[in-house]
Amino acid sequence: MKMFLTAVLALAASGAAAQQTVNMPIVIELSGAGAVSGTNFRDGAVLAIEEINAKGGILKRKISAPQSDTQSNPGVSRAQVQKAIDSDPYVILGPVFSGSVKVNMILCQQAEVPQITGAEAADITQAGNPYIFRTSFGQQMSMPKIANYIRDGLKARTVSVLWVNNDFGKGGRDTFVKEMAARNIKVVSDVSTESGQVDFAADVVRLKGANADAIFVYTNEEESARFLREARKQGISKPLIGETTLLGQKVIELAGAAANGVKGHVGLTVDAPVAAVQAFRAKFQKRFNYLPDHNGIKGYTGVYAVKHATEKIGKFDRRLLAKTLHGLTIKPEQEPGILMEATWDANGDIDRISFLAEVVDGKQKIVQTLPKLGK
Amino acid sequence: MKKALALAVLALVVAAPFGLKPYGIYLLSLWAVMTIAAIGLNLTLGYAGQISLAQASFVGIGAYTAALLTTQGWPLGAAFALAALLCFVIGWLLGYPALRVAHHYLAFVTLAFATLVYLILRNEEWLTRGVYGISGIPRPTLLGWSTKAPLDFYFFCLGVLVLASAAAWWLLRSPWGRAFTALRENPIRASSLGIDTRRYTLMAFAIGSALGGIAGVLYAPLVQFIEPTAFTLGLSFNLLLMVIVGGAGRFAGPFLGAAVSVLLPEWLRFSEGLYLMIYAVFVIVLLAFCPSGLLGLAERLRDSWPRFFKSAT
């Protein structure tokens, strides 16, 4: 019985069979709490795939990308990734939710399939998995930049943090508190909220009570919008600082006027003062007739990164692709689809220039461009 | 006739995984694990008539016990023992409200208990690593037989399922089984015949919960990464629907109910998001026409067309 099993696994791993297409399944959140980010990521990837296929695909092979929905549930995401692995994929795209990625990245690692994720939780790239690659900053990259901004930009001595009590939120909060301690800024109040929470009245009262110089908000899109509405309703005057999610397109749309005045660090944004990004934004809007958020860029650039690396090594070899991607820097001049120069380090984290932004009457305005951490 | 049917199902279940890819094997293992938890719930709800929406919490407790122990090097056997004991005691305590209140109140109490357990699992980070969950849960090696590969682990789950079902079958065939049925049918009459309704109710809760715990101990190595959101009310509702759809108070109910709940989404995969809706409508229609589930339906068909069935078997 043991011999039979090894034969099955060997067949699956090599993917030797000659196919006309290269199989890159998208396993993503199309329902549940992560529906917003997931849909954006998928559409970004689909846009890139259509463009690449139009130009003949990668090494003369068209990309086929079957989609499956993880319902933002780790258990379901594990099953779907297992199913995708069974279809002998070259690369797996997604998911975005950190909780799901942590469940299924073990599978990709065992099957030696590179996984391009949109997740940002810090510990994903610290588990020594050589097959996981981010398409946006991990929390441990973006938090230092925010901390510097709070210390230097706002000159705040005390800060409060409001975060969503799930793996995404907790990871961000822990990293943020560490960075605050490093810059001896006192965290005067630490408010945990529920994923899917609807009533933030009490939390706002607590924040007002703490009266910190600045308030750092780290929650998912819908909760951020509800919080901002409640904050404006109770007349919070202190600056509200956030990460890419808080200044995302969806939050601005949901929170309406309440989003104005929110500042924060944005690793990826469709409003970035970069020509390629603006071009992407226009193409995306024409194709899917809705404004993309930062997850759209993640999906799009993720696919192009795979294309560039594969063309660099000249053949479809999963293990080699993973090795090549580590330490690789892709410039827009070499690969327009990458939009902004990006470097992947040894454990799969990505480093790019990033921006400080502020929401001004319903639009995200870039205030300052921050250099790559590496340079 | 029943014995032949049981053996046929067993043979099918043993042969089934060979033709399948790891994803299919994963589904079958999940079916085996869920059936164990459903057998526990069927005992509490189907046989003793006490509704519990807390079965997911016991699966959670079992899973966390296994995860915490095996990641520290303890054998899975220790996890089985500890989880079963822990869930038995907690199940016993959870039984006390059942003695004081009518069914629907009990549903709320167990619902509240389940949500509380979820909060504890998520917030008590020192014990359960909170929202980060626990990863890298090893699969056991049993007397040299490593169950790391999906196929081996499936047979391991199947073995535990067979053991659990045998124990449940034996329990329900014993005087206890009769006492449970009496407790469900008519507690006042049962107590006048000397049946200590208090103790049997508590026992029903305790054993049902222990089986939930055992299912949890298997679930942890199956998915190798657990975090609190997997054990919320959704799972309790799912298990409840499994018992009801299969046929509460019937031995084979949980097996059939689990199969419908785990495998149905696959067959209806083509319908993308619709399968949950189809499943929900199916449950409502079933409850309206045949509250005793699919098995009840089968019995009703068999009774109403004796000629056809008699001649066929």
Added chain:
Amino acid sequence: MAAVLQVRDLRKSFGGIGAVNGVSFAVHEGEILGLIGPNGSGKSTLFNCILGQLAPSSGEVRIDGRPITGTRPCDLNRLGIGRTFQLLQVFPQLSVRENLVLAGQEHEGGMWSRLFGPRDAGLGAAANRMIEFFRLTALADERAGALSYGQQKLLDVAMAFMSGPRLVLLDEPAGGVNPTMLGGLRERLKAINQTARATFVVIEHNMEFVMSLCTRILVLAEGRIIAQGSPEEIRNDRAVIEAYLGN
């Protein structure tokens, strides 16, 4: 010898209405005591107070001299007290034999001995005897739900005797049973009374059944005993007739 059952000044009121107002009586071994009285005279309430279904407001109940007021019904059963209900209550899903085994299985031994003991808790033979005794042999393996009302009544009474009780309280055993079976039922009860020296207390409206079965009769009206004596004395006691016919 001491009274099997002794009730001393038992009272039970539901929010001011005195259902049972100070009832005292005793029952000795081997007696069949009839309890009659118009509807609403407190007969069933008295029963339920004795059997732990209802907690009496005051007064005391003693079995063989030991106070048992307020003990749980299941513990009373272990002390050798059986009962039947006014409304027929058998377990329709279980077969006749299963019903009987169920009725006896909890009487002695602990829970664990029942789990690890034989499947029919050693009561198979006793059940068969009871089935023959009550002439239900043909229906032994039928589901109890499928039996006729009269047959179910017989099964209900038989279940009360499965644990070999010393005292059985029967609540309208003749209710709804057709006359032909009534005679059989009376013979069965008399036979058990003689062979097992079992003591009965019977609530019954069917005067002919009561007069022919019981050795002594108590008459209850508005929660108080208004007369007691042999069946003949009671038949022509003016107070009894008045209570029934109302003046």
Added chain:
Amino acid sequence: MLLAGLATGGIYSLVAIGFVLLWQTSQTINFAQGEFVMLPAFFVLAAMKFGGLSFAAAMGVGLAVSLLVLGLLFKRLVVDPVIRHGVLPLVISTIALAILMKEGVKEFYAADAQPFPAAWATTNLQVGGAVVSVQNLVIIAVAVLAVVALQYFLGATRTGRRMQATAQNPLLARVLGIPVGRMVLYTFLINAGLVALASFLVSPIYLAKFTNGETLGLVAFVAAIVGGFNQVRGAIAGGLLLGVADNFVAAYLSAQYRAAIPLLLLIAVILWRPQGLLGRAEERSV
């Protein structure tokens, strides 16, 4: 702060009253009551998006559709066929109904949250230093209005009294010639009206999302039980108590265990005073 608590309390009371009414008249435990509050908002949004109606017109359509679907159809298609099998199967079928509604909205409308227009000013008032939001005031006012109207209807009008009779003792009511079937239907319609009202009040703040129902449903149960399961007044008291307690705990105690408060209250009440604070014990016939 108290204001926010009362506003949330008001919502909980509305939902709890509907829940209690359903239980009193037809022994229906509606586990989908939370989803009932979520759905009407989507009826309005759908009316605006597909029907192209103005907000006010869409509100009217939304209310009508809610009465039809959540009142009439719910009774005819779900409750009536299942109730004859007893309370438990009905509890389970309402669970399935809740899943159906959530998935339905997710599939046919939208998975993510939708902004919901507010039918009144969203500005704030500066009252003696403390900032008072108009929305909270409106919610409290409308909730109080609805409760008073309901009490008046039940107490003073002929139909209202006949409905109360049906609630207290359906058998007796039928004997007295009250068309019990119609009375029960009225309670379902009232419940549908109440949940629709709650939905219109709460959606502008909470945003319309298909998962909103879950937490709301659970808290409405707790409010109904804590207040006394068979008392409309109890439901109001329970709702307000929970609303205020929930906010205060979250603000001053630990926010992480915020959701535990209604649950601990529930278990405590059920164990020590099963009939609730104001309710009367339900006798169980031997």
